[in-house]
Amino acid sequence: MSNVEARLAALGLALPEPAAPVANYVGFTVSGKTIYVSGQVPWKDGKIHPVGQVGAEISVEEAKQAAALCFLYVLAQARAAAGGDLDRVARVLRITGYVNSAPGFGGQPAVVNGASDLAVAAFGEAGRHARSAVGVNALPGGAAVEVEAILELA
């Protein structure tokens, strides 16, 4: 088990099966040392959950947990990109978090912290990343959050 996965296990977290794209795209691409990971939505028991707008039917705390779950799926893709060994990931370069937002909701950073905190839990200082947190009015399947990332191979 990689050190990264051991740290996640200590938090009670295991990597899920990477989400299988159902169309003409893939979960990640690699160019040189750069890993591009596709936007990940929160899957729970085979369906997207939670669904809805943050600031209305979804609370910030629930959405923050959803962002962490999205990033767990990012890590599952990154592990595959790194040949099965997350210790071959040198660092997280950028995270973009899209938050399905009710009109007037401005707490996107607090939501995306769920992904950022998990990045640092997994990689320590190498998990600190450039980040954009953005509000949107709609996401695939009504997901409350979607997270994409760029990482660097060692």
Added chain:
Amino acid sequence: MSNVEARLAALGLALPEPAAPVANYVGFTVSGKTIYVSGQVPWKDGKIHPVGQVGAEISVEEAKQAAALCFLYVLAQARAAAGGDLDRVARVLRITGYVNSAPGFGGQPAVVNGASDLAVAAFGEAGRHARSAVGVNALPGGAAVEVEAILELA
């Protein structure tokens, strides 16, 4: 004619003139082997078309065709980035598709498939890419879809 353009021609598709930026930006930049292509909206007969929100006045099928048209403009930029020869493009690394979405619409992936399918039609396996499909409430000129991409030079 490049192999890529021959495959497009077999589908009845020809590359349009690249859209000319009307401000202090350009259609693409190149850094090392990485091509960054600007967000492309669907131009038809000199104007942006279709205009409106998917899930309301625009159908998924119409928006999917618009996403393909956006990606055709991406290819026109990529050809210029590759010195006129799309066979010098090694692969498509990432596509981000922004879908102008009515409240509650969650079918962004089906829309962005229009771009993804064309990427694979043009480049085969090398056209499979990391992808994010996102819903937004507004796009330039009211466009139904906007597509940006990152590609890799050979």
Added chain:
Amino acid sequence: MSNVEARLAALGLALPEPAAPVANYVGFTVSGKTIYVSGQVPWKDGKIHPVGQVGAEISVEEAKQAAALCFLYVLAQARAAAGGDLDRVARVLRITGYVNSAPGFGGQPAVVNGASDLAVAAFGEAGRHARSAVGVNALPGGAAVEVEAILELA
């Protein structure tokens, strides 16, 4: 003083202190020659300003100035990424501008021109960049605009 900052000074512009991330992320990361700068919102006198939707309570002109201010914060991050010397930045590769948009507003490009114009004022031809201008229904703290960028080190 770098040539870039001298050009900005001639326009009456000084770089602000880089905005300090208040969570587990950073203002920028560097991978090889690539600088990824976090999404920047307009800070004025210690608070985010202007706040609101463009096309409703915020005018295009005010939002354009806000986009320029966001890009000034991008430059402050890029200077730090370049070891304090913006002349070590070779070029601007990509700008993404997220515009907090009222329903039906389609003037995002005119807004993001505020960032693009400042990029060219700072770097000349090397400031011309790939760009996406996108409308969204909500941004952190209600900001009218958010700007992220990718730059290249010399």
